[in-house]
Amino acid sequence: MIQFTNVFMTYPSGNKALQNINLNIDKGEMVYISGRSGAGKSTLLKLINLIDRHTRGQIIVKGQNLERIKNNRIPIFRRNIGFIFQNHRLLNDRTIFDNVALPLVISGSSHQEVKRRVQAALDKVDLLSKINNCPMELSGGEQQRVGVARAVVHRPAVLLADEPTGNLDPALSWDMMKLFEQFNQVGVTVLIASHELDMIKHMNKRIIILNGGRILAMGDNNKKFISH
Amino acid sequence: MNQLIKTWLAQHAQAFFFSLGQYAKNPVNNILTTIVIGISLAFPAGFYVFLSNAQIVSSGWDNAVEINIFLETTIDEQQATDFANQISKRNDIADIILIKKDKALAEYKKLSGFTNVLDVLDENPFPNVILVKPTYKYFDESKTKHLVEELRVMPEVDNIQYDGKWINRLAKIIDIVKLVIFILSTLLAIAVLLIVGNTIRLSIYSYRHEIEITKLFGGTDSFIQRPFLYSGLWYGIFGGLIAWILVSASMQILSGPVNNLSILYASNFQLTGLGLVNTFCLFGFAILLGLLGSWIAVKRHLRSVEPK
Numbered sequence: 249m250i251q252f253t254n255v256f257m258t259y260p261s262g263n264k265a266l267q268n269i270n271l272n273i274d275k276g277e278m279v280y281i282s283g284r285s286g287a288g289k290s291t292l293l294k295l296i297n298l299i300d301r302h303t304r305g306q307i308i309v310k311g312q313n314l315e316r317i318k319n320n321r322i323p324i325f326r327r328n329i330g331f332i333f334q335n336h337r338l339l340n341d342r343t344i345f346d347n348v349a350l351p352l353v354i355s356g357s358s359h360q361e362v363k364r365r366v367q368a369a370l371d372k373v374d375l376l377s378k379i380n381n382c383p384m385e386l387s388g389g390e391q392q393r394v395g396v397a398r399a400v401v402h403r404p405a406v407l408l409a410d411e412p413t414g415n416l417d418p419a420l421s422w423d424m425m426k427l428f429e430q431f432n433q434v435g436v437t438v439l440i441a442s443h444e445l446d447m448i449k450h451m452n453k454r455i456i457i458l459n460g461g462r463i464l465a466m467g468d469n470n471k472k473f474i475s476h
Numbered sequence: 477m478n479q480l481i482k483t484w485l486a487q488h489a490q491a492f493f494f495s496l497g498q499y500a501k502n503p504v505n506n507i508l509t510t511i512v513i514g515i516s517l518a519f520p521a522g523f524y525v526f527l528s529n530a531q532i533v534s535s536g537w538d539n540a541v542e543i544n545i546f547l548e549t550t551i552d553e554q555q556a557t558d559f560a561n562q563i564s565k566r567n568d569i570a571d572i573i574l575i576k577k578d579k580a581l582a583e584y585k586k587l588s589g590f591t592n593v594l595d596v597l598d599e600n601p602f603p604n605v606i607l608v609k610p611t612y613k614y615f616d617e618s619k620t621k622h623l624v625e626e627l628r629v630m631p632e633v634d635n636i637q638y639d640g641k642w643i644n645r646l647a648k649i650i651d652i653v654k655l656v657i658f659i660l661s662t663l664l665a666i667a668v669l670l671i672v673g674n675t676i677r678l679s680i681y682s683y684r685h686e687i688e689i690t691k692l693f694g695g696t697d698s699f700i701q702r703p704f705l706y707s708g709l710w711y712g713i714f715g716g717l718i719a720w721i722l723v724s725a726s727m728q729i730l731s732g733p734v735n736n737l738s739i740l741y742a743s744n745f746q747l748t749g750l751g752l753v754n755t756f757c758l759f760g761f762a763i764l765l766g767l768l769g770s771w772i773a774v775k776r777h778l779r780s781v782e783p784k
Contacts, residue, residue: 297692299783320697327694339686351693353490356483402693 249275255305265291278432283458289441330399334411338383351402369397495706514718520661543608556604672769712766
């Protein structure tokens with residue numbers, strides 16, 4: 249599903265964010281990317297979502313070579329991807345319904361389809377009762393769950409989450425990770441960038457550890473980490 | 477295909493009403509902006525109405541352009557009639573009136589009160605006179621000169637008089653006024669473009685966060701720019717409406733005094749307003765400027781908002 253081959257990413261300032269990244273993520277796999285701040289976790293996700301362009305190497309997502317996607321085709325490509333942010337980035341002047349409906353409205357779904365899928369997505373994150381509220385009326389954890397509902401409502405093939413539990417307490421963080429697992433179980437490929445290594449170690453999923461823009465180690469709880 | 481059209485129409489309808497909603501959400505700022513646009517549009521529209529009325533007034537004077545041909549005193553009435561018939565066949569002459577010398581004398585006697593003095597004279601001192609109206613509607617100095625030169629060399633003609641200089645001057649003044657109005661209108665149209673463009677630029681800036689999110693979830697540029705373009709449309713429509721109200725109200729205020737003035741000059745002139753066609757033109761122009769201003773702003777600034 250996602251393949252990085254000798255990928256380098258250097259920002260115009262000269263900062264080498266990623267260096268010689270090689271990794272392969274299968275369809276339906278759930279992978280955690282961990283590392284300290286500045287390790288390159290967010291950059292890796294940004295490259296997959298074409299927020300930034302890599303400077304060398306090859307990235308293939310869902311069979312598409314990202315280098316060959318022209319700027320005017322990026323929006324169509326992004327409709328395959330759901331994105332979750334640390335600070336959830338909801339539209340505060342819209343209702344929860346409107347926030348979650350956004351990806352469906354963009355892709356031109358019918359009104360009935362939007363209504364049905366938004367309700368289903370909010371039901372999945374246990375927030376159906378808040379459908380007509382505004383984000384500011386919700387707690388931090390609830391807002392993050394709205395962000396998750398928005399990211400999955402259009403049934404993306406890939407779900408990217410950048411520090412999704414960064415603002416949550418441990419119990420809510422654990423619930424959030426379990427929620428991601430549920431989406432993964434229905435076939436969605438999930439990539440989560442998180443610095444909370446202690447928690448993600450218990451998730452029994454593959455973990456990629458970055459350091460200074462390079463892959464430091466790769467493995468899971470059952471297998472020994474392989475140093476790179 | 478049917479579904480695509482439905483989706484496209486639904487997204488347009490959504491952007492249409494969303495932009496109207498956004499306009500209503502911030503009424504004070506938007507109304508102030510619209511008033512500025514309306515005043516900027518009212519000036520050229522008002523100038524245009526002024527010019528139209530000035531042309532209506534001056535066209536009455538243009539039609540009064542006449543060439544007076546004084547025939548030789550030796551020409552008798554029959555010869556004068558023949559000569560009048562001859563020149564009336566010219567393409568550049570629309571109409572002629574022959575004032576025979578006897579009639580001229582009788583009228584002069586009647587008007588001057590010198591009956592006794594004129595009776596003493598052995599012969600009628602008045603020549604036969606032909607009043608010529610050219611075919612061209614507005615005074616044209618070169619055409620008039622050409623006609624006069626051709627008539628002057630004819631043996632029957634003693635003298636020719638015409639006074640078109642002041643009309644010519646008026647026409648030149650109107651030409652200058654037209655040019656000034658054109659320049660002012662262009663400058664005000666640019667001002668409207670800048671006002672709309674700047675308002676949309678600020679709007680893009682305030683929706684920066686939403687634009688970023690929309691782009692992240694696959695919103696195309698055309699999807700994102702649509703509400704801003706409709707905002708430009710609303711500024712155009714409401715700005716045009718305010719301009720129309722201002723011009724119409726001004727016409728209403730001025731019509732009474734202008735009527736009174738025209739009565740003093742024994743004229744039935746009445747102020748003419750924008751009319752239906754020009755009202756449509758005003759709204760069309762306002763909408764065009766609104767859309768163009770927003771389109772320029774959107775093209776210029778939307779690309780700078782990218783997800784981080």
